Amino acid sequence: MYAKCSDMCSAQKVFDDMHERNLVTWNTMVVGYLQNKCYCQACLVIREVFREGLVTPDQVSFSSALSASANMGGLEFGRQLHGVILKHDLVGLAYVKNSLMDMYSKCGSSNDVVKLFHVLMDRDVVTWNVMMMGCVYNNGYEEACSYFKRMMCGGIVPDEASFSTILHACSCLSTLVQGAIFHDQILKCGIGNNNCIRSSIITMYTKCGNLHDAYKVFEDIENPNIVCWSAMISAFQQHGYADHVIEYFEKMVQNGIFPDYITLVSVLSACSHSGKVELGFKYFNAMTELYGIIPGNEHFACMVDLLGRAGQLHEAKCFIQSMPIKPDSTVWGALLGACRKYGNLEIGREAAEKLFALEPNNSGNYILLSNMYSRMGLPKEADEIRRLMGLSMVRKEIGCSWIDVKDKTFVFTSHDRSHLMSVEIYKMLARLEELVKKRGYVARTEFATNNSVEEYKERNLWYHSERLALACGLLILPDGAPIRIKKNLRTCGDCHTVLKLASEIFEREIVVRDVNRFHRFFNGKCSCGDYW
Structure with missing residues (x-):
């Protein structure tokens, strides 16, 4: 009873006062600690069972202990349990074998999982x-x-x-x-x-x-439950339909369903990506006041992003300083992204230094700061950041885009000519360039990351991976069919402009999934409203 009411202190007190304990008593303590996410204590209890040797553990004991070990990443302890299980000849029992596989999976020992899976016949x-x-x-x-x-x-x-x-x-x-x-x-x-x-x-x-x-x-x-509502609200948010996020969130609350932690991340993110600062703070304050949810780093990151996208960089920095919890990389990353957008090197440097300490192997943070220096006309400082990357053994992730056509996937990198239809793809790119320029397109060369002259910067922009994927889609997919492109990095502002114009010129729906969100281009517009 105490365990199920999340009062393990009282449960432990009753347990300690017992003069006689049987297997059910010990299992109750192991399971109680497991269900209350006290994984270390659960493992300590099972150790005590082995030490006293007064009762013989069963499949409930072992499966619970293995689950605790899995959740705390205790591979070594899990291996010890595996050895004891073999001695007791319990490895063939369903609960035990499945818990063993789960433990090895969550502890990152894939080879052990595969071996165990192939040994088990039933x-x-x-x-x-x-x-x-x-x-x-x-x-x-x-x-x-x-x-x-x-x-x-x-x-x-x-x-x-x-x-x-x-x-x-x-x-x-x-x-x-x-x-x-x-x-x-x-x-x-x-x-x-x-x-x-x-x-x-x-x-x-x-x-x-x-x-x-x-x-x-x-x-x-x-009768959708909170999970279904959250999935749909998150869908609207990921595809850039901020107004739909707010509308469906209000509908959900009116139907008597209170939001959870994840739902409010989507709502705050939607406010951020649509510039609704006041509404964002209204929902943020309602988290604790109305819904009893303690904000986490994801919510704080959304609020920093909200202020940053609105150009309130100093307010965003003050907000971070007032946080009741230690800001993580998502919070500082939101601030650095805002500094990149508005060219604030002072705050951007501070945010980047925090990120270098929190994510020493994340090349994106180095590239972001280096590009900021380049765009501000400070090539020496930009080169210094890239030199720091080299000293830290951090490598830049190669940008790529891919497109699915029936049961095949075509992957492109910048300047890629590996595709069998490369000649046709580059001809289509040339045609696209001619058509968008007639619509008033002017290359935004600040998105070219090289230090070459202006003419070559513009040429390099035209060979970005998502444009190659677009050209491939225009050639292969049937007329009128949506073109869905995936990209492992954030799509650049110049490609965003080209994709908008292409959707209008070819009368096609173009959906791009980049590392942050979806962009749905249709009739010359994007679902993000150019605010992403």
């Missing part, structure tokens, strides 16, 4: 789910899809957890065709009415750039 749906979840946890999204297909071929019927996991993998891979196939299988299995599954489907379509189908799934839900 694999149920939970075993396959744990394997797929482990792949997703360690960014092995394609491997997760492969295991799902093997599970289906083996005659194992997937459950809600299976589909939620595989939809998450599709979201991360941004594979719309594959995700739609899994959606079809969900409907055939008759579990399409599960709200957990529906929220995963919404997220999958959202991250694959198909907001229309995400919205259709949401509209079909009779």
Whole structure:
């Protein structure tokens, strides 16, 4: 009772006063600490069980201890538990074997997971789910899809957890065709009415750039819960529809559903990307006053971004200084991004120095500050930052864009000529350049990161990876079909202008998913309203 009421101090007190303890008593303490996220204490209790030797642990003892070890990243302790499990000959029990695989996955020991998986002959749906979840946890999204297909071929019927996991993998891979196939299988299995599954489907379509189908799934839900509402609100936010975020947030509250931590991140981010400073502070203050949610670094980062995008850089810096928690990289990153936009080197340098300490291997922070120096006419300082990158052994991430056509993915880097249709792609680029210039396009060479003369800077802009992907899409995809491009870095301002003009010239919907958000270009406009 005390454990389930989150009062482990009282639970421990009752436990300490007991003269006789059986296996159920010990398991209650292990499970109690586990459920209350006191993982170290859970492991200490199981150690005490082994030390006293008065009771013999069972599958509940071991599976709970393994879960605690997994959640605190205790690989060495997990290995010790594995050894004891083998001695007790319990490794064949479902709870134990699945907990072992989960522990090795969360502790980053993929080889041990694979070995254990292949040794186990009796694999149920939970075993396959744990394997797929482990792949997703360690960014092995394609491997997760492969295991799902093997599970289906083996005659194992997937459950809600299976589909939620595989939809998450599709979201991360941004594979719309594959995700739609899994959606079809969900409907055939008759579990399409599960709200957990529906929220995963919404997220999958959202991250694959198909907001229309995400919205259709949401509209079909009779009584959406907080997870479904949050998924839809997040979808609008990621695609730049700030007004829809606010509208649906208010609808959710009117329906008697209180927001959670994640919902308010989306709402504050929407306020930030639409310049609604007063409304943003209204929602931020309501977090604790109305909803009882303690703001975290994500919420503070949104508020810094809100002030920074509005040009209130000094106010944003003061806001950081007044934070009740230590600001993390997301907070300082929001400030540095705002300084880049408004060219404030003084505050930008301070934010960058904080980031260098917090994220010493993140090349983006170095590049951002270096580009700021270059645009301010300070090439020596820019070179010094790049020299610092070299001394710190930090390498710049190579920018690339990719586009899916049926079951094939075409990847492009800047100046890429590896594609079989490179000649046609570059001809299409030349045609696009001619057409946009007739519409008044003037190259914004400040987005060229090299130090060459102005003419070469403009030429280099035309060979950015997203433009090559766009040209490929215009050539290969049917007329009128949406062009969906993914990019591993932030799209530059000059490419943003070209993509807007291209959507109007070719009368095409162009969706670009960059590292921060989605941009939906249609009829010469972008969903971000040029405020991103």
